[in-house]
Amino acid sequence: MNDIISVVIPVYNVEKYLGECIESVINQTYSNLQIILIDDGSTDSSGIICDQYADKDKRITVVHQENAGAGAAKNRGLDLVKGKYFSIIDSDDYIELNMYEKMLDYINKFKVDIVQCLFKNVYVNDSIDSNYAIVHNYPVFYNSQKFLTELLYDWKYAVFWNKIFKTELLKDIRFPVGRKIDDEFFTYKLLCNANRILNISDVLYNYRMRQSSVMNENSELFLVKDRVECFIERYYYVASIYPKLKNIYYDKLADLLLYYRNVYGKNDFIENAIESFPAKHIFLLSNIKERFRAKKYRSISCDNDTEKEYFI
Numbered sequence: 001m002n003d004i005i006s007v008v009i010p011v012y013n014v015e016k017y018l019g020e021c022i023e024s025v026i027n028q029t030y031s032n033l034q035i036i037l038i039d040d041g042s043t044d045s046s047g048i049i050c051d052q053y054a055d056k057d058k059r060i061t062v063v064h065q066e067n068a069g070a071g072a073a074k075n076r077g078l079d080l081v082k083g084k085y086f087s088i089i090d091s092d093d094y095i096e097l098n099m100y101e102k103m104l105d106y107i108n109k110f111k112v113d114i115v116q117c118l119f120k121n122v123y124v125n126d127s128i129d130s131n132y133a134i135v136h137n138y139p140v141f142y143n144s145q146k147f148l149t150e151l152l153y154d155w156k157y158a159v160f161w162n163k164i165f166k167t168e169l170l171k172d173i174r175f176p177v178g179r180k181i182d183d184e185f186f187t188y189k190l191l192c193n194a195n196r197i198l199n200i201s202d203v204l205y206n207y208r209m210r211q212s213s214v215m216n217e218n219s220e221l222f223l224v225k226d227r228v229e230c231f232i233e234r235y236y237y238v239a240s241i242y243p244k245l246k247n248i249y250y251d252k253l254a255d256l257l258l259y260y261r262n263v264y265g266k267n268d269f270i271e272n273a274i275e276s277f278p279a280k281h282i283f284l285l286s287n288i289k290e291r292f293r294a295k296k297y298r299s300i301s302c303d304n305d306t307e308k309e310y311f312i
Helices: 018-026 046-056 070-079 099-110 144-151 183-193 220-241 243-264 268-276 284-295
Strands: 005-011 033-040 060-065 085-088 114-122 127-129 140-142 163-166 197-208
Touching: 005 018, 005 046, 005 070, 005 099, 018 033, 018 046, 033 046, 033 070, 046 060, 060 070, 070 085, 085 099, 099 114, 099 163, 099 197, 140 144, 144 183, 144 243, 183 220, 220 243, 220 268, 243 268
Parallel strands: 005 033, 005 085, 033 060, 114 197
Antiparallel strands: 085 163, 114 127, 114 163, 140 197
């Protein structure tokens, strides 16, 4: 087992957390890594920190570019990937020191294209498991169609940072540029190219909860627009490859639109989307299946939810 894993880390103004992130990668128990740091025009000392680590570790490549956004930074990193496998992690998060060794072991043992691990949400005063654990025995194997179904019900299936991918799945798939969110425009396309996917119970990724992160900003309507456009694009993309998933993806899209209208009120964008994708009548059997599926998931959280303190 000597395959290279390429690790892409987009970097922008994360000097407080960047060292911990890079240390968690360079000190992995699996050492055959290509580490790609893309400094996306940082105005703090993040770029300097990247160069300092590159001077000490020959596995690290640093690219400095003018600020172009997270999607552009990830794309620049993906263009440099040389490994048989690749991983993308956020520069304010960190990973367990045995993450790549464990996940590559699973890939080689079970001959899969993608491995997905569980994760922890990390807060200032405590760390809580919020990994949306599924009530069944691990590991669990999926084909692409089954995994894409689970993706509709569980957020961890849609993100990229808790996974290792075979690089051959990437082909010409890249992140959108200029979006507030990009996971949901990217991961499902790789899943469509996969044949065999493994979901494991190991908690190997640490997701830092930051007040200043994209998902916690006040520009909610901008995020809503991104998400709706993603769901529309995803509906057409997945339905074209897996016609059997067309109805369930349509229903989830319509449900999302009605939910956003209820939360944010009427606006032209949401109303136009609802007109294009009106909610359909769901039969009793479908409702029963939906309730059963919802019971499969449980979130593990702490008792003091109201006292969580976010990183800045």
